[in-house]
Amino acid sequence: MSWKNDRIGAANRGENPMVLARMKSGFAVIGDTQFLPGYCVLLPSKGVNTLNDLTYKQRTDYLLDMSLIGDAIQEVCQPRRINFSIYGNTDAFLHAHIFPRYDWEPEERKPYPVWQYSPDMWRDSQYQYREEAHRELKEKLSQQLQQLMQKAYEE
Template identity: 45%
Template sequence: MQFLPGYSVLLVDDPKVERLSDLPRDKRLAFLSDMDRLGEAVERASRRTDAAFRRVNLEILGNTDGFLHAHVWPRFEWEPTDLARMPVWLYPRDRWTDEQYSLGPQHDPLRKAIGDELDRLHSTT
């Protein structure tokens, strides 16, 4: 869902891994580094495409899906006042299910911008 455009999920490469602590230290650090890189790419692309961009929230929760993954949430000044400084999970259920927020071709330019930023960040490491 893209009610916050640019929302991304980082998946672990082994679906049997349930939590960060299940990984050996080197892979744990690599996952966290990838989360940082994705967060920075989303931040750069969001800042460039939406003047109301405010920040990025990074989360590793795992309460619903039993595999290691990280959520990258861009946050914006145009969000409803009562939700702007609250966890994304408090957004009304319709934001999570309404087709108007589904990922689609209208998001291709932002997806490309995030991909381009990932490429740039990868080339500088």
């Protein structure tokens, strides 16, 4: 899985199989884990450390793209809300997490960030992205995102 060692470079080379769409600021990718179906990540087109390393225009494009991914997830997965987060503590490069949150989640999890889910949820093979289990979701998210980008980038 060498593409995982350089996700941004692999996306630019067309070798990252998780890519949903090329966007103005980078790449929308489906998350490695899908215990919250529709979880996505926005990777920048070039590796930078933080949002603050981008120009103002690049920041605007990045945050718009992040919100478009949220719109696509909302339309396809119908969650109760979307959570957006940018950290960079574990993987020290800019990337944004876009998490759908659902009514069916355990009550004790709903008010807290997804990072407080058990580590088992993040590693359990049943929740890892698998083409045979998640291809349809990936395709729907990609199609919806293409439609939203066309509309948003024309304005």
